[in-house]
Amino acid sequence: MSVTVRIPTILRTYTGGQAEVSAEGATLGEVIADLEKNHTGIAARVLDDQGKLRRFVNVYVNDDDVRFEQGLETATPEGAGVSIIPAVAGG
Numbered sequence: 256m257s258v259t260v261r262i263p264t265i266l267r268t269y270t271g272g273q274a275e276v277s278a279e280g281a282t283l284g285e286v287i288a289d290l291e292k293n294h295t296g297i298a299a300r301v302l303d304d305q306g307k308l309r310r311f312v313n314v315y316v317n318d319d320d321v322r323f324e325q326g327l328e329t330a331t332p333e334g335a336g337v338s339i340i341p342a343v344a345g346g
Contacts (some may be wrong), residue, residue, distance in 0.1 A: 256281050256333040260290060261343055269297040273327035280335070281315060286337055301339060311342040 258319070260278050262270050268278050276294065280286035289294040291298035314321045314335050321329045331337060 256331060256335070258286055258331045258333075258335045258337050260286065260337045263339055265341060266297055266300055266339065269294045269300070280331055282327065283314065283321055283331055284330045286331050287327070311338040312323065313342060314338065315340070324342065 257277055257279055262274055262276060267273065270341050276290070277287045278289040280289050287298055287301055290301075291321070301309060301312055301314070307313060308321070314330050315336075316324070316331055317335050319329075321327075
C-alpha cells in the first residue's frame with residue numbers, strides 16, 4: 256500500500272530536503288522499514304534501540320495518534336497520510 260509520509264524539517268536531510276515522500280507498507284512498521292530502505296538513517300531517528308517508537312516522536316496515521324492505536328502495527332491503508340512530528344520542549 257502506498258502512503259504519503261510528511262517529513263519534519265529536522266529529518267529532511269535524510270530525504271534530500273523533501274517535505275513529503277512516498278512509502279509502501281500495510282502497517283506503520285512496514286512503512287518505516289520502507290522509509291529506511293529508501294532514506295537510510297531515518298529509522299534510527301524515529302525508532303529506539305528496541306525498535307519501538309521513540310518517546311519524544313509523535314506519529315499520526317490519517318490524524319490518529321498511533322500511540323492510541325496499535326503503534327507500529329497500526330494499519331496504513333492505500334493513500335493514507337503519515338505524519339512524523341518530533342516533540343518540542345521549552346517554555
